[in-house]
Amino acid sequence: MRGGGRRVCAVVVAAVCALLLSPPCCRRVRSDETRHGSNVSAVHFDSFTRQFHRDYEADGEECHRRRRYFRDATKRHAFLNSFSTAPQSAKYGINQFSDLSQKEFRDLYLRASSDRAPLFSGPKTDRLPAKFDWRDRAAVAPVQNQLACGSCWAFSVVGAVQSAHAIGGSHVELLSVQQVLDCSFKNEGCNGGSPSRALNWLKQTGVKLVPQSEYPYKAKSGICHFFSQSHDGVSVKSFTAHDFGGQEEAMMGQLLERGPLTAVVDAVSWQDYQGGIIQHHCSSQWSNHAVLVVGYDATGDIPHWIVQNSWGTTWGNEGYVYIKIGGNVCGIADSVAAVFL
Structure with a gap:
């Protein structure tokens, strides 16, 4: 520029x-x-x-x-x-957060943090398709709602694990966010956390995520409920975390090869988001919210990421937000993790 x-x-x-x-x-x-x-x-x-x-x-x-x-x-x-004057631009208006002050919104919903990730140095994927969406492959669980709890970091991690499990040949199954919220001791429950720290906890402890039906979400932090190693569940073998700043094409390749990706973004302006593709109104300096990147679409005038949020289906594009590819809009490429089962 x-x-x-x-x-x-x-x-x-x-x-x-x-x-x-x-x-x-x-x-x-x-x-x-x-x-x-x-x-x-x-x-x-x-x-x-x-x-x-x-x-x-x-x-x-x-x-x-x-x-x-x-x-x-x-x-x-x-x-x-x-x-937002260009076609397909993001639109802002009344939604479920319109009676919150900006401080209340930040304190309730923007509680994620990101650990510094190394710059991605791997190879680019050749011949990327113009459009790719893991939802088309039945590998993404329905949009969830974190409610008045700063648990976005846990939802993004569990979302990535659910998708990796489905890509491996299983049906999409809702796994327990509450288990991560209560038991990931290096994070702070509803007061916030880091996807990378949660993934590192899952990797190091070998904890198996149990179905949500066995450990339901309560939108508040609680005492960790332990399960035996013989109990059925899904464990994380490893994960990668990288900074794809200036390399969003390589990030597209990682999404294609690894499955949906966790990302920590600046979502201050998302309090008012109704739909369309975000191209402005975001910084790449203040990471505060964790989401799940499930696809991309480069077929139109504005190439964009397809991002699942955890604020319910009444928010945004039925629970999703679209973010322009290129320029690291909202810091979408700063702290990106992929899960291996």
Whole structure:
């Protein structure tokens, strides 16, 4: 990119970050006020509370505060969408997080960390297909919902293990995220963790992940439930972790050869994401959220990664987010792990 392009990009990112990180600013709007300037915000907030089953006391402080966060979110959406003018660009708007402050959102959902990974130095895969998606091969489990627990790091790891198990010839089976949450002692449960540390724990201990039905998800940290080595489950033999910065084509090859990949990204702007391909509004400097990269599509005007999130199917593209390939958008290539069973 030439110098002028870099300066424009820097200005955009700085402006977006300033907006995303600015302090939130709402008050309970009385019925008579909805006829005036607050009309649109009030009507949309009431619609939002019905859609997402919020039950706030009509004139309580909680409702007062949530309406304020909601109104700030609508302003933020307009700003973010002003940069998304190209076809297929990401769109930002109302979703299940629109009544959270930006700090609440970060504290609840963006709790992953990444360990420094070595630069990838392996060979590139020749003759990559223009499109590849592990969902087409029945190797990806359905989208899950971490709820109000910072367990994205565990969901991404378990997602990768589930897919590796399916690629090996088994049916896709939901394995226990709660087991990883409770037992991966080098991580902090709902307070956050690192996919690499979780994978290293699985490799070193030989712990077998049991079915989710035997160790169900509770969206809170608990006491580790141990199983005997004779108990049925799926164990991790090894894993690789690399930085694919500047080598996203090689990352495409790894996805093709190894299966879905865990990645730690900057997802601050994802609070407002509704769909489309993210090309802006992300840094590659602050890793805070773990996801599962399940495919890519380079057949259209904007080549992009296909990424499964753990915020339920009401978020994004039915639980998925698309991220432009090239430029390390959202830090998608900074810390990427593949699993071996």
